[in-house]
Amino acid sequence: MDLSLSTRTVGDRTVVEVGGEIDVYTAPKLREQLVELVNDGSYHLVVDMEGVDFLDSTGLGVLVGGLKRVRAHEGSLRLVCNQERILKIFRITGLTKVFPIHTSVDDAVSATD
Amino acid sequence: MATVELRFSALPEHVRTARLVAAAVARRAGVDEAVLDEVRLAVGEACSRAVGLHEVNELTTPVRVLLIEDEKKFSIEVGDEAPHTPAGRPAESAGRPGAGEPSRGAGGDEEDDMGLAVISGLVDDVEVSAGESGGSIRMSWPVTSAPVLS
Numbered sequence: 001m002d003l004s005l006s007t008r009t010v011g012d013r014t015v016v017e018v019g020g021e022i023d024v025y026t027a028p029k030l031r032e033q034l035v036e037l038v039n040d041g042s043y044h045l046v047v048d049m050e051g052v053d054f055l056d057s058t059g060l061g062v063l064v065g066g067l068k069r070v071r072a073h074e075g076s077l078r079l080v081c082n083q084e085r086i087l088k089i090f091r092i093t094g095l096t097k098v099f100p101i102h103t104s105v106d107d108a109v110s111a112t113d
Numbered sequence: 114m115a116t117v118e119l120r121f122s123a124l125p126e127h128v129r130t131a132r133l134v135a136a137a138v139a140r141r142a143g144v145d146e147a148v149l150d151e152v153r154l155a156v157g158e159a160c161s162r163a164v165g166l167h168e169v170n171e172l173t174t175p176v177r178v179l180l181i182e183d184e185k186k187f188s189i190e191v192g193d194e195a196p197h198t199p200a201g202r203p204a205e206s207a208g209r210p211g212a213g214e215p216s217r218g219a220g221g222d223e224e225d226d227m228g229l230a231v232i233s234g235l236v237d238d239v240e241v242s243a244g245e246s247g248g249s250i251r252m253s254w255p256v257t258s259a260p261v262l263s
Contacts, residue, residue, distance in 0.1 A: 024161040025125035056157050057227040085150045092234030093227060
């Protein structure tokens with residue numbers, strides 16, 4: 001399965017809905033999307049990963065890159081994920097301490113700290 | 114001899130194929146269903162790393178994946194042909210200027226390290242070796258049930 005991406009605005013947040021597999025082949029598309037959003041002035045991003053079937057370290061690298069970009073503008077990058085197999089990768093790499101991970105888009109959109 | 118041997122051009126689009134094949138052979142070998150996600154992820158990481166090393170070193174040779182079924186364990190060996198320095202870093206990329214973010218990330222040192230971190234976090238039995246003529250990552254998992262016949 002390829003990667004699907006769609007964006008929508010909720011208040012001052014931009015929600016990026018990601019579906020499919022994020023790996024060495026598809027991760028550049030996600031990177032482009034995040035770079036484009038930041039270049040267009042969207043600094044508060046919510047990446048909804050509920051539709052993601054597979055995530056590897058290349059995908060993690062892109063998310064970390066996105067976080068660095070929004071932080072340069074005092075922005076935020078929040079993740080939405082409930083899937084144990086995806087969460088496990090964040091835990092193994094210690095990235096649960098780096099990304100705020102929410103159980104729903106509503107929760108992520110209304111989070112302030 | 115390996116149960117299944119796979120060789121693919123060192124291109125990112127083929128890594129998914131390697132993941133699918135490895136998971137299918139692991140399932141057949143009797144690797145626990147609960148562990149198959151880990152097999153898929155670990156072989157994907159190892160193949161992504163190998164593809165990155167081939168790209169950085171401009172190698173046209175394929176990446177090699179050996180899937181080996183034993184009585185008590187299932188092993189995967191992913192081999193690259195990138196020349197490594199004694200420290201384990203690819204010879205050419207070690208001196209590569211770190212000009213911003215790599216266009217594709219697979220060859221980036223940071224992401225290479227993250228890939229290895231994921232593998233060592235996932236797999237208990239893993240061996241990384243590297244020499245002048247290439248490197249390999251060998252991983253194995255216990256076989257917990259009788260092989261699937263269907």
